[in-house]
Amino acid sequence: MKIICIGKNYFDHALEMGGLPPKEPLFFLKPETALLRNNEPFYYPDFSNEIHYEVEIVVRISKMGKHIEKRFAHRYYEEIGIGIDMTARDIQRLHKEKGWPWEKAKAFDHSAPVGNRFLPITKFEDVQNINFHLEKNGEIVQQGNTKDMIFPIDELISYVSQFITLKTGDLIFTGTPEGVGPIKVGDSLQAFIEDELLLDFEIK
Numbered sequence: 001m002k003i004i005c006i007g008k009n010y011f012d013h014a015l016e017m018g019g020l021p022p023k024e025p026l027f028f029l030k031p032e033t034a035l036l037r038n039n040e041p042f043y044y045p046d047f048s049n050e051i052h053y054e055v056e057i058v059v060r061i062s063k064m065g066k067h068i069e070k071r072f073a074h075r076y077y078e079e080i081g082i083g084i085d086m087t088a089r090d091i092q093r094l095h096k097e098k099g100w101p102w103e104k105a106k107a108f109d110h111s112a113p114v115g116n117r118f119l120p121i122t123k124f125e126d127v128q129n130i131n132f133h134l135e136k137n138g139e140i141v142q143q144g145n146t147k148d149m150i151f152p153i154d155e156l157i158s159y160v161s162q163f164i165t166l167k168t169g170d171l172i173f174t175g176t177p178e179g180v181g182p183i184k185v186g187d188s189l190q191a192f193i194e195d196e197l198l199l200d201f202e203i204k
């Protein structure tokens, strides 16, 4: 499986990163080894001094497809979950400056904690109107609603599948809202869709 991450898909996050939102979806990949499951702890890596959380709605692909038309994209996913796009912001900043690839900042081991439980999309009236949030040590640090996505889920699936074949089990991280920030050893993170706690782990 592969993990496809969308960049700058919320206006206020694009601004906080110091740029305007893109005209087309931006994406990058994380390998399978980036996954962190079962609420296992995240061990702060020694290659960075500035790991940031980015809470994101995660779409699990349920059917193989390529060149998917937007109007058919809803047939390619049945469940959503929540995950964190852990980012070594110090490395990312340097690599952006130099025009280097982002993998070192984004694709490292366990940079993609994902809740074990996914929710059927039939549970929601509208997948483009779902609240989600992240708490750090019991305080809300990020809050979003999928209605604020610049490119909605169906458009992301259609767009990415023009370039990369989507396979069953692939995960799409759909972008983070504003409020990204640092973690430190000893922090605990909890991520929620609506009021449901779906991801809960410690930084060690």
Ligand code: MG
Pocket: 005, 006, 007, 054, 056, 085, 173, 175, 176
């Ligand atoms: Mg992200």
